[in-house]
Amino acid sequence: MGAILRYLSQRFTMVTPQAKATLNDIGTEELAHLEMMGTIVSQLTQGLTDKQVREAGLEAYYVGHGLGVYPASAAGVPFTAAYIQSKGDPICDLYEDLAAEQKALATYNYLLDLTNDPDVIAPLKFLREREIVHFQRFGEALDIVRDYLKEERVFSIKKPDCMM
Numbered sequence: 001m002g003a004i005l006r007y008l009s010q011r012f013t014m015v016t017p018q019a020k021a022t023l024n025d026i027g028t029e030e031l032a033h034l035e036m037m038g039t040i041v042s043q044l045t046q047g048l049t050d051k052q053v054r055e056a057g058l059e060a061y062y063v064g065h066g067l068g069v070y071p072a073s074a075a076g077v078p079f080t081a082a083y084i085q086s087k088g089d090p091i092c093d094l095y096e097d098l099a100a101e102q103k104a105l106a107t108y109n110y111l112l113d114l115t116n117d118p119d120v121i122a123p124l125k126f127l128r129e130r131e132i133v134h135f136q137r138f139g140e141a142l143d144i145v146r147d148y149l150k151e152e153r154v155f156s157i158k159k160p161d162c163m164m
């Protein structure tokens, strides 16, 4: 029984100090990024007139939230904890984290496509760079956890000769 519990506690928690530190660091930074995005939205909407709200297509948002910053998707779907995935398996959860970083990177690219405001572009580019760093750090954590758990690296197969 002790061996089973020890296995489960190693298998289903973030099992190494390095991986825990990575999650703590990135999680803390992501909260700061949320604040940065909220500040950008606040600065862009501060003092908008009724006419500007209508021209920007923000009537529905304005009715629901005034000019306050409300965390929602571009389609108006409010942020919920359902967006945060956790399976309780460190390998699975780290893949989820990697996917989240890549999706955030794509979102910043799309946002950059839609603006020509240098005061918006600069912070968006900074945030986009951080997603790349986060992706790399989660990848390192995944390697560390795999080594710790002695799991096979599914994607670390030898390349065929034709691809060398």
Ligand SMILES: [Fe+2]
Pocket (backbone or CB within 6 Å): 030, 101, 104, 130, 131, 134
């Ligand atoms: Fe990130």
